[in-house]
Amino acid sequence: MFKITTEVITGAEVREAVEGPDAGAVVLFFGTVRNNTDGRAVRCLEYEAYPPMAEKKMAEIAQEISEKWGIPRVAMVHRVGKLEIGDVSVAVAVASPHRKDGFEACKYAMDRLKQIVPIWKREIWADGETEWVKPDAVFFDAPKPHKTDPQTD
C-alpha cells in the first residue's frame, strides 16, 4: 500500500497491508503534527503532494528495502490537506522476519521519503502567518542520485 490520502490514517490499515505468516515483527511508525517548531507555536499544518509521483516514489523505496534487507512488505501512507495538532501525517509499516531489520528498514523508509517523495508542508503559525517549510541543510547537501544527468551516466 502506497497512498496519498485526505482521510484520517489508522494504524490498522497500514498494519493489515503488510501482515503475513512469515513476519516475526511488524514495525509501525507514525509522524504526528507537533504544536511548535523550534519553540514557535504552530496552529496547524497543511500538506500538499503530487500524488501519482509520490505513490510511485514510495513504491520505489519499498523496492530498495526489498533489495537491501530482503523485506518484501512495506506500506507507506501520507495524508494531505489541513492537519491539526496531534493528527497523524504519515505512517509506515514494515513486516520482517526479525525486529532488527524491521527497525532499520522503517527508519530508512522515512529518511528516503523525506528525500525523494514529492510532498510539501506549510506551517500555519499561531499568530496567523504561514510559511512553506524549507528542508534542513542535511538534505540540501545530501547526494541526489536521482538527479544525475542520464547523458553523463
Next chain:
Amino acid sequence: MNVTVKYFAVCHEMLDRSEEEMDLPEGATIKTILKRLEEEWPEIAEFYEVMQMSVNWEYATENTELSEGDEVALIPPVTGGFDV
C-alpha cells in the same frame, strides 16, 4: 508539441497557477520551459538551483528532451513526513 506543466507548493504560489498547457517547439527540453517561466517572472530563476524537475513522474534534468503529451512538474525541495 503540447505538454502539461505542473507547479506545486511555493511554485504554485509564485506563479499563481497549479498547471498549464505549453506549446513547445520540437526538440524542446525542460530548459525551454524554465526560460519561458523566467521571462514571465525573473525571480523564479533564484529557485532553480534548489528545485528539481520531473517528466512523467520521474526525476529529470534540464537537458531531458520532451515529447508530445508529457507531464512535466517543477518540484520544490520536498518536506514531507515529520521533524524529529
